Amino acid sequence: xxxxxxxxxxxxxxxxxxxxxxxxxxxxxxxxxxxxxxxxxxxxxxxxxxxxxxxxxxxxxxxxxxxxxxxxxxxxxxxxxxxxxxxxxxxxxxxxxxxxxxxxxxxxxxxxxxxxxxxxxxxxxxxxxxxxxxxxxxxxxxxxxxxxxxxxxxxxxxxxxxxxxxxxxxxxxxxxxxxxxxxxxxxxxxxxxxxxxxxxxxxxxxxxxxxxxxxxxxxxxxxxxxxxxxxxxxxxxxxxxxxxxxxxxxxxxxxxxxxxxxxxxxxxxxxxxxxxxxxxxxx
Amino acid sequence: xxxxxxxxxxxxxxxxxxxxxxxxxxxxxxxxxxxxxxxxxxxxxxxxxxxxxxxxxxxxxxxxxxxxxxxxxxxxxxxxxxxxxxxxxxxxxxxxxxxxxxxxxxxxxxxxxxxxxxxxxxxxxxxxxxxxxxxxxxxxxxxxxxxxxxxxxxxxxxxxxxxxxxxxxxxxxxxxxxxxxxxxxxxxxxxxxxxxxxxxxxxxxxxxxxxxxxxxxxxxxxxxxxxxxxxxxxxxxxxxxxxxxxxxxxxxx
Numbered sequence: 001x002x003x004x005x006x007x008x009x010x011x012x013x014x015x016x017x018x019x020x021x022x023x024x025x026x027x028x029x030x031x032x033x034x035x036x037x038x039x040x041x042x043x044x045x046x047x048x049x050x051x052x053x054x055x056x057x058x059x060x061x062x063x064x065x066x067x068x069x070x071x072x073x074x075x076x077x078x079x080x081x082x083x084x085x086x087x088x089x090x091x092x093x094x095x096x097x098x099x100x101x102x103x104x105x106x107x108x109x110x111x112x113x114x115x116x117x118x119x120x121x122x123x124x125x126x127x128x129x130x131x132x133x134x135x136x137x138x139x140x141x142x143x144x145x146x147x148x149x150x151x152x153x154x155x156x157x158x159x160x161x162x163x164x165x166x167x168x169x170x171x172x173x174x175x176x177x178x179x180x181x182x183x184x185x186x187x188x189x190x191x192x193x194x195x196x197x198x199x200x201x202x203x204x205x206x207x208x209x210x211x212x213x214x215x216x217x218x219x220x221x222x223x224x225x226x227x228x229x230x231x232x233x234x235x236x237x238x239x240x241x242x243x244x245x246x247x248x249x250x251x252x253x254x255x256x257x258x259x260x261x262x263x264x265x266x267x268x269x270x271x272x273x274x275x276x277x278x279x280x281x282x283x
Numbered sequence: 284x285x286x287x288x289x290x291x292x293x294x295x296x297x298x299x300x301x302x303x304x305x306x307x308x309x310x311x312x313x314x315x316x317x318x319x320x321x322x323x324x325x326x327x328x329x330x331x332x333x334x335x336x337x338x339x340x341x342x343x344x345x346x347x348x349x350x351x352x353x354x355x356x357x358x359x360x361x362x363x364x365x366x367x368x369x370x371x372x373x374x375x376x377x378x379x380x381x382x383x384x385x386x387x388x389x390x391x392x393x394x395x396x397x398x399x400x401x402x403x404x405x406x407x408x409x410x411x412x413x414x415x416x417x418x419x420x421x422x423x424x425x426x427x428x429x430x431x432x433x434x435x436x437x438x439x440x441x442x443x444x445x446x447x448x449x450x451x452x453x454x455x456x457x458x459x460x461x462x463x464x465x466x467x468x469x470x471x472x473x474x475x476x477x478x479x480x481x482x483x484x485x486x487x488x489x490x491x492x493x494x495x496x497x498x499x500x501x502x503x504x505x506x507x508x509x510x511x512x513x514x515x516x517x518x519x520x521x522x523x524x525x526x527x528x529x530x531x532x533x534x535x536x
Binding site: 036158159161162164165167168169171172173174175176177178219222223224225227228 | 335337356357359361363368369371372373374375378379382383385386388391393394418434438
């Protein structure tokens with residue numbers, strides 16, 4: 001049975017599709033900020049720290065009976081916490097940024113592995129957190145995804161001008177009285193929330209590709225950041241939808257399929273840009 | 284009488300222990316056209332950051348329009364070097380200029396129709412009103428420079444502060460640019476910072492020479508020969524003689 005014929009009957013597929021499309025919108029918007037502000041590796045580091053949060057949440061659920069503590073809450077705490085930590089250190093401590101990013105990246109993951117090793121009967125689900133399994137998203141989690149999505153989009157909409165200003169020219173924004181450090185930390189928090197949204201789709205390891213590739217492709221032909229966001233969101237919807245369909249039909253892991261499709265289109269777009277006659281269409 | 288645009292008294296600044304500026308006294312009057320020159324590493328950028336209140340001197344005082352630089356910097360239209368920008372950032376020219384209005388609008392920085400009018404007027408005064416929808420990335424270096432000036436003008440400044448304004452401009456563009464600044468100088472003080480003497484306008488009153496210490500020359504006292512001489516002197520200072528700040532001030536030799 002093909003993806004499209006199965007869709008009307010399968011509540012799993014509908015939930016998966018809803019989650020993917022919702023996450024895609026935030027992905028295009030925040031991904032454009034991430035690409036232009038060049039904080040992809042901060043996003044990567046935050047994503048890997050999510051494993052620490054998820055591990056902790058599962059440990060508390062299973063070993064200590066905190067059944068209300070959904071892994072998604074753990075993921076949110078870890079993502080926001082690590083984003084603020086990296087942001088604070090790079091703004092204040094004058095430490096080398098890449099050292100902090102790399103260290104946080106690995107430490108977050110190590111913490112996750114330790115908690116998971118101490119959680120009985122849990123190892124089989126580790127793979128689904130690392131590489132995503134969108135078919136495992138529950139109905140209650142979809143609501144959390146909706147709330148997160150609306151929150152991220154709302155904040156981006158309200159503070160669009162200020163976020164654009166700090167991405168384009170931080171120094172000038174500071175001279176015009178914009179609280180640059182606050183908005184930088186806000187941007188990192190929005191990135192963290194989007195990373196959590198996207199980990200439900202493609203998992204921790206693959207998330208930076210989905211966060212950046214659609215916006216990077218959109219950036220090749222967009223004239224404004226807003227255009228880049230709209231096209232980034234559309235492309236992300238297309239990749240997740242295509243990936244879900246292909247993975248369902250060919251019985252492949254959905255997260256990896258989505259990333260391979262996004263990567264393929266990115267390589268095609270970049271190669272096309274190198275052709276002389278394409279220069280007219282791409283900025 | 285109103286306060287001078289910039290007033291520095293006995294200013295010293297050092298990063299860690301190596302002094303960058305020592306005992307600097309200088310004054311820029313309102314409506315003055317001043318050029319700051321000096322070799323790379325001579326302290327020009329530090330001077331600029333002190334004007335803008337981005338750093339504080341270890342000793343001495345900096346006053347901008349008679350007040351603290353951090354308070355007064357909104358009245359300065361700062362024009363950075365265009366080469367510093369991400370050449371592929373997707374943004375339209377008008378949106379760049381509208382950033383000049385940031386400090387004037389509220390928390391959510393909503394753009395009003397008067398903001399747009401001010402931005403368009405600013406573009407017109409740098410002769411780029413036909414390019415407002417164009418992506419910033421597609422412009423030439425000289426055009427980008429003028430957009431950044433328009434952005435500074437949109438904030439309704441009382442002084443323009445330009446960092447290396449003619450870097451990357453050819454002779455023709457430079458002459459055009461020079462006339463434009465002369466016109467703007469009717470309305471506001473203009474301070475340019477440059478590593479060479481290639482850029483000194485006929486309206487320039489003072490040439491401020493920075494190489495750890497500061498000497499101010501009246502431009503009218505400078506003959507073309509002296510300018511050539513000083514330019515040669517400062518090149519020599521860059522090549523060989525970092526320890527003799529006097530080399531910048533060739534008039535003493």
